[in-house]
């Protein structure tokens with residue numbers, strides 16, 4: 241007997257009963273199998289839940305380990321949603337359903353709309369033109385924060401995709417990362433999952449706890465170098481707001497505050513809202529990747545406006561902020577919206593070859 245119903249016209253990822261999209265594989269909590277990936281997802285769900293809705297008062301580390309804090313958070317959430325809490329979350333049980341439904345119901349932004357000037361002009365799947373009046377620094381910061389906040393649901397959904405690694409998802413990843421038919425491996429998809437999860441952690445923190453989480457990330461830098469749309473410190477999420485990273489660039493010592501993504505004055509000049517979204521996600525990829533000097537940091541190996549964007553090696557693509565950000569952006573706003581951006585016009589045939597993202601789902605054909 242199958243307990244799983246398949247539907248070809250699902251509307252909502254989180255409410256789906258499709259086995260391949262099942263959020264957790266085993267049980268989590270008291271007496272559960274507590275597989276690391278499952279525990280990590282439960283921790284992410286709990287962190288995405290506002291405290292007054294049963295989420296933890298203090299954010300959990302998303303380390304995949306079931307300790308007293310995670311167990312206490314499960315107990316707290318169950319006390320809120322179940323009449324008979326048992327401390328354990330089962331793959332098809334009421335707790336996981338409540339956790340996912342809560343996030344689903346709180347998703348108020350239609351797919352394809354991110355940020356302030358992404359709405360209402362930007363219909364799903366079609367880029368719109370830039371606002372006629374330039375944004376002030378404060379408006380740009382508000383825009384950047386809103387872009388991140390609106391990404392939450394897509395990031396959570398993308399985490400599932402990268403965790404389950406179905407053939408369609410893997411074929412879709414090749415669009416962004418394969419070279420000369422050298423395909424993306426499951427291990428590489430898992431590393432991308434790490435980046436997406438780290439960005440999601442920052443975003444869910446902001447959404448669960450109000451503006452503070454994002455306030456410490458997105459800031460305006462009126463003195464940014466000419467030509468710099470935005471900048472950040474690689475691995476800056478490993479630093480507190482009170483720490484600095486000091487490094488030398490072009491012979492100049494730079495002392496950059498930790499935990500910050502800076503928007504430069506020309507951030508407002510980008511030709512379409514979608515370009516701003518791409519920029520913010522791009523910086524977040526640098527921000528949550530490994531620290532500078534590790535050799536594994538998320539770098540700028542090729543920008544999309546450069547002709548060799550798609551022909552650099554697979555390793556370079558997997559460590560390229562522009563490539564990872566484009567994957568996330570495509571998942572959030574859909575393939576139709578990204579192929580229309582000025583930066584990607586010349587690569588349209590490539591992006592149309594692989595599985596597409598339509599309405600938050602990866603589809604072939």
Ligand SMILES: [Zn+2]
Pocket residue numbers: 522523526539540561562
């Ligand atoms: Zn960059």
